[in-house]
Amino acid sequence: MEKEEKIVAVLLAMAILSLGVAYVTFFQGNGEGISNDALQLTERSSVGDLVYFEGSILSKKFTFKGEHLLLSVDYDQNVVKVFIPNNNGAVDVDNMVNENDYVRIQGIMDEYQDEREVVVQNKNDVTVL
Numbered sequence: 240m241e242k243e244e245k246i247v248a249v250l251l252a253m254a255i256l257s258l259g260v261a262y263v264t265f266f267q268g269n270g271e272g273i274s275n276d277a278l279q280l281t282e283r284s285s286v287g288d289l290v291y292f293e294g295s296i297l298s299k300k301f302t303f304k305g306e307h308l309l310l311s312v313d314y315d316q317n318v319v320k321v322f323i324p325n326n327n328g329a330v331d332v333d334n335m336v337n338e339n340d341y342v343r344i345q346g347i348m349d350e351y352q353d354e355r356e357v358v359v360q361n362k363n364d365v366t367v368l
Contacts, residue, residue, distance in 0.1 A: 277345050280314065280357070284348045290357060291345040292319060293368065296338050301329070308333050312344065320356040321346065328362025341368045 240248075278284065280292040294314035301308055308329035310321035321344055323329045336342060345364040346357040359365060 280319065280348075284355075286348055286350050286355075288348045289345070290348050291343065292357075293341065293343045294319065296336055296340050296342060298338060299333065299336065301333070310336075310344075312342065320351075320354060321359060322349070322351070322356050323359040323362075323365070327359055331362040332359070332365050335362075336365065336367055342366060343368055 277289045277291045280290040284290050292312070292314045294312040297311040297313050297318060299308060299310050306325040306329070308323040308325075310323070312319045312321055323332050343366045344357060344359065346359040349356055349358045
């Protein structure tokens with residue numbers, strides 16, 4: 240092999256290894272749609288925390304303008320409000336879930352009009368179990 244071919248082979252190997260490290264670092268979850276960084280939802284969860292929980296859907300509806308999906312989910316005998324923005328897959332989630340479905344949801348803890356809610360970042364963060 241010529242010197243230039245060896246250099247190209249080394250650069251190609253480095254690029255493949257870099258992509259592998261980036262995938263493991265940024266994209267690989269635990270196989271269940273839940274990020275390794277997500278914490279189970281509790282009363283102590285704070286605004287900005289990445290949280291997850293499982294529960295039954297009590298209701299689902301679109302906002303007044305019909306752009307965003309709102310879910311009410313029964314979780315440990317409490318009702319958790321879930322907000323799914325239109326650009327984060329609200330229509331897809333609406334087509335995927337129904338009332339009484341048992342789901343796993345991951346999102347960012349937020350507060351809207353003095354009420355806590357979980358904001359879903361991606362349609363894949365809602366899984367029907």
